[in-house]
Amino acid sequence: MDVAVIGAGQAGLSAGYFLRRSPLSFAIFDHAPRPGGAWQFRWPTLTLGATHNVHDLPGLPLDDRDPARPASEVVSEYFARYEAAFGLDVRRPVDVTSVTDGPGGLTVATSAGEYGARALINATGTWDRPFWPYYPGRETFAGRHLHTADYRGPDAFAGKRVVVVGGGASAVQALLEIAPVAAATAWVTRRPPVWNEGPFDAERGRASVARVAERVRRGLPPGSVVGATGLTLTADVRAGIAAGVLRRRPMFARIVPSGVVWADGTEFATDVVLWATGFRAALDHLAPLALRGPGGGIAMDGTRVASDPRVHLLGYGPSASTIGAGRAARTAVRDLGRLLVPA
Numbered sequence: 001m002d003v004a005v006i007g008a009g010q011a012g013l014s015a016g017y018f019l020r021r022s023p024l025s026f027a028i029f030d031h032a033p034r035p036g037g038a039w040q041f042r043w044p045t046l047t048l049g050a051t052h053n054v055h056d057l058p059g060l061p062l063d064d065r066d067p068a069r070p071a072s073e074v075v076s077e078y079f080a081r082y083e084a085a086f087g088l089d090v091r092r093p094v095d096v097t098s099v100t101d102g103p104g105g106l107t108v109a110t111s112a113g114e115y116g117a118r119a120l121i122n123a124t125g126t127w128d129r130p131f132w133p134y135y136p137g138r139e140t141f142a143g144r145h146l147h148t149a150d151y152r153g154p155d156a157f158a159g160k161r162v163v164v165v166g167g168g169a170s171a172v173q174a175l176l177e178i179a180p181v182a183a184a185t186a187w188v189t190r191r192p193p194v195w196n197e198g199p200f201d202a203e204r205g206r207a208s209v210a211r212v213a214e215r216v217r218r219g220l221p222p223g224s225v226v227g228a229t230g231l232t233l234t235a236d237v238r239a240g241i242a243a244g245v246l247r248r249r250p251m252f253a254r255i256v257p258s259g260v261v262w263a264d265g266t267e268f269a270t271d272v273v274l275w276a277t278g279f280r281a282a283l284d285h286l287a288p289l290a291l292r293g294p295g296g297g298i299a300m301d302g303t304r305v306a307s308d309p310r311v312h313l314l315g316y317g318p319s320a321s322t323i324g325a326g327r328a329a330r331t332a333v334r335d336l337g338r339l340l341v342p343a
């Protein structure tokens with residue numbers, strides 16, 4: 001095939017839409033069981049109204065915008081409708097284990113066999129790589145460690161003493177849900193949280209995208225677009241601040257069997273540590289292509305890997321948002337058309 005697309009989330013489906021309208025042959029691989037990209041796995045209490053905003057895919061708007069429904073359901077239904085509307089034949093569940101380069105072009109090794117491709121659009125998101133920072137004593141903890149990737153709502157925390165780690169929207173949402181049922185909660189972050197008056201608007205979105213774009217142009221690890229937008233002061237958040245639920249403490253120094261301990265020796269007795277510490281790009285299968293540079297990231301020129309014009313990364317760095325993914329897909333397919341189709 002001309003282009004192998006890995007991942008059928010917002011980014012991969014957007015790429016499929018533009019590839020359908022191009023002369024390039026392609027296939028989309030996804031290891032998840034159903035349509036929906038990472039959204040199918042998000043916790044049921046993350047309603048559509050609680051997301052930053054789920055942007056339309058190109059060519060077919062998301063018409064069910066009931067803010068009370070779980071985003072996982074709404075988006076999965078939408079993506080299934082989208083795949084059918086544009087005849088996008090997603091091969092699933094197919095896990096891509098590696099991509100290698102050779103004289104005949106790229107070889108995409110999958111759980112369903114090997115495929116040859118002239119170029120690659122990688123759109124594997126971040127959900128498959130939850131980030132767990134290390135703190136001394138982590139392995140000695142007698143309670144339970146959980147990541148937001150495993151969070152299914154507040155019920156599992158009833159009567160427990162819970163530490164939530166992380167300064168993003170997921171931490172705030174979890175605290176507001178858990179505090180009413182937990183025995184006690186503590187919120188710890190590395191830096192003081194940045195609260196934003198007013199809604200999450202285009203201006204703020206653009207500023208954080210620009211910041212991440214500059215990082216990947218320089219070959220640094222991207223950081224998160226959605227995480228870089230700051231925290232919105234909703235009515236619920238204001239109430240949480242007033243009630244002391246969102247009183248932030250600095251990071252603890254270490255973990256002991258019975259809880260977490262700060263540098264001054266203060267301990268918070270803990271049953272569960274919820275790590276709301278984000279995700280990293282799921283790119284392990286691209287390791288044989290040796291794309292990472294000395295800065296620890298992959299130097300990018302738009303959506304194209306600077307060192308290999310056959311490889312585009314969508315949903316990486318500045319395009320890691322539902323709006324960014326669609327725009328990036330158009331650019332990537334146009335670039336690959338120029339590279340692969342003789343003028």
Ligand SMILES: Cc1cc2nc3c(=O)[nH]c(=O)nc-3n(C[C@H](O)[C@H](O)[C@H](O)COP(=O)(O)OP(=O)(O)OC[C@H]3O[C@@H](n4cnc5c(N)ncnc54)[C@H](O)[C@@H]3O)c2cc1C
Binds near residue numbers: 038053097322
């Ligand atoms: C909790 C949370 C809330 C968010 N809320 C918002 C929001 O409100 N608005 C917004 O714009 N963005 C939000 N984001 C960012 C969001 O992840 C992106 O906007 C968007 O959903 C990512 O789309 P994607 O296509 O890049 O990745 P994904 O939706 O993650 O899709 C990647 C796909 O690749 C597949 N895959 C991965 N590895 C392989 C492999 N090796 N082989 C085969 N298949 C593979 C996965 O199964 C998955 O289906 C949020 C992120 C998180 C974590």
